[in-house]
Amino acid sequence: MAPMTARPPRHDFGPSAQEQADLREYADFAATQDHVALAAASWFSRRDNLDAQGQAAFAAWQAADPAHARAYAQLQDAHGAARRIPPHVAARWAVPPAAPAQSHRRPLLRALPYAAAAMLLLGVGAGGYQWWQQPVFSQAYATQRGQRLAVALPDGSKVQLDTSTQLHVTLYRQRREVRLAQGEALFQVQSKQGQPFDVLSGPLTVTVVGTQFAVRNTLAHDGQLRVAVQHGHVRVAGARQELVDLRAGQGVSSDASGHLSAIASLAPGSVAPWREGRITFDNVPLGAALAEFERYGDTGFVVRDAAVARLRIGGSFSLTQLDRFAAALPQLLPVRITRSGTTSTISLAPQAPAQAPAMQLQQQ
Numbered sequence: 001m002a003p004m005t006a007r008p009p010r011h012d013f014g015p016s017a018q019e020q021a022d023l024r025e026y027a028d029f030a031a032t033q034d035h036v037a038l039a040a041a042s043w044f045s046r047r048d049n050l051d052a053q054g055q056a057a058f059a060a061w062q063a064a065d066p067a068h069a070r071a072y073a074q075l076q077d078a079h080g081a082a083r084r085i086p087p088h089v090a091a092r093w094a095v096p097p098a099a100p101a102q103s104h105r106r107p108l109l110r111a112l113p114y115a116a117a118a119m120l121l122l123g124v125g126a127g128g129y130q131w132w133q134q135p136v137f138s139q140a141y142a143t144q145r146g147q148r149l150a151v152a153l154p155d156g157s158k159v160q161l162d163t164s165t166q167l168h169v170t171l172y173r174q175r176r177e178v179r180l181a182q183g184e185a186l187f188q189v190q191s192k193q194g195q196p197f198d199v200l201s202g203p204l205t206v207t208v209v210g211t212q213f214a215v216r217n218t219l220a221h222d223g224q225l226r227v228a229v230q231h232g233h234v235r236v237a238g239a240r241q242e243l244v245d246l247r248a249g250q251g252v253s254s255d256a257s258g259h260l261s262a263i264a265s266l267a268p269g270s271v272a273p274w275r276e277g278r279i280t281f282d283n284v285p286l287g288a289a290l291a292e293f294e295r296y297g298d299t300g301f302v303v304r305d306a307a308v309a310r311l312r313i314g315g316s317f318s319l320t321q322l323d324r325f326a327a328a329l330p331q332l333l334p335v336r337i338t339r340s341g342t343t344s345t346i347s348l349a350p351q352a353p354a355q356a357p358a359m360q361l362q363q364q
Contacts, residue, residue: 040071137171143183146297148274156190157197162216162274163296184216186230186272201225203258205237213246214272221295222288225254230271236260269316277319286311286333286346293322301326302345308335 043058050058062069136154141161143149149161155171165183170176174194178187180201189197189208199206201217202225211232217225227236228251236244239258246252246263251271253261273280279296281289287309293299296319303309311333317325326337326344336349 036065036067036071037075040068040075043072044075135170135172137169140166140168142166145295153190155192155195158188160186160272160275162186162272180215180217182217182220184214184218184272184274186212186214186275188212189232202254202256203239204254206234207237208232208234218295219256221291223255225256227252228266228271273316274319278316279319280316281314283312283314285309286313286335289313290346293319293325300342300344302343303347304345305347308346308348311335 039061043061046054047058062072141149141151141159143161143163143165145164147163149165151159151161151169153159153169153171155176157176159167159169159178161167162184165185166181167183167185168179168181170178176192176195176197178185178197178199180199185199187197187199187208189211197208199208199215201215202219204215204225204227206213206215206227211229211234213227213229213232213234215225215227219225227234227246229246229248231248233248234246236246236252238244238254238260242258242260244252244260244263249266249268251264251266253264267280267282270280270282274296279292281292287303290299290301290303293301299322313332315332329346330336330349334349335346338345338347
């Protein structure tokens with residue numbers, strides 16, 4: 001019988017040179033990290049593969065120091081935030097895939113530092129996303145009754161505020177947003193690629209890339225919202241997903257419900273005439289015209305007769321020359337003005353009918 005050939009004894013010579021290099025790489029990596037955060041990342045990366053003994057060890061680690069539980073909770077929060085990151089943003093922090101494993105032990109050895117590193121990068125990515133979402137400029141502006149204000153924004157856009165106007169400007173890295181709470185503002189928007197400019201007022205959202213337009217919110221005054229375009233192109237979104245596109249010389253209005261009117265053509269010079277110290281009416285009731293004057297200051301005009309308030313008037317008038325408006329009013333409408341101290345009462349002229357056709361005046 002042929003002699004049996006003895007098998008050479010098996011020896012465990014320890015980690016290979018590559019595995020030793022991996023361990024040194026991990027040690028170098030770990031030396032640069034907070035040990036509590038690194039331990040939390042390691043536990044988190046293994047959270048779904050812990051047996052009963054591992055679960056007990058994890059619980060003991062958390063109980064050993066309140067900082068351990070806090071670090072793990074922060075990692076959970078970061079993970080939740082990262083899951084909500086849009087794909088196009090998350091791609092900026094994507095970790096490239098590791099090279100294919102060369103041995104049966106190397107994946108496990110290399111998985112330790114890279115699992116921890118991935119979790120740490122996840123926290124950085126979530127923090128980076130939150131940083132990306134933070135505004136780079138935020139400022140509130142307001143005008144008092146009769147006041148107007150011109151504002152230059154950091155992005156190169158310009159805003160002019162009319163009387164009794166309140167708005168808040170917020171500039172982000174990827175978008176620009178204005179919230180117009182009340183009043184009227186004229187916007188001259190600097191076009192910026194990838195940074196849309198939105199004006200939110202009541203139920204309306206006006207989106208523009210580069211143009212000049214006015215948004216008016218007088219819901220508390222007359223129940224109306226208005227958008228008027230002087231140059232360019234804007235898109236107005238109302239309630240129930242209503243959308244209209246406005247070009248130069250067009251406008252649209254809305255009530256508090258956000259229902260959009262039909263697109264209207266605008267008369268030349270009718271977009272934000274208050275910039276020139278004027279006010280323009282187009283066949284509106286006298287009561288509404290006087291209320292518009294009152295937005296800029298006390299007029300002293302009083303109307304006690306509903307029939308007088310319903311008389312219609314149109315024209316362009318100076319905001320600073322009410323005396324000329326008062327002098328012209330009896331020539332335009334069948335009314336008379338009776339002065340008593342600081343009050344001027346507008347009433348029907350003797351023998352005048354209750355209604356009269358609309359009158360127009362271009363006051364110089």
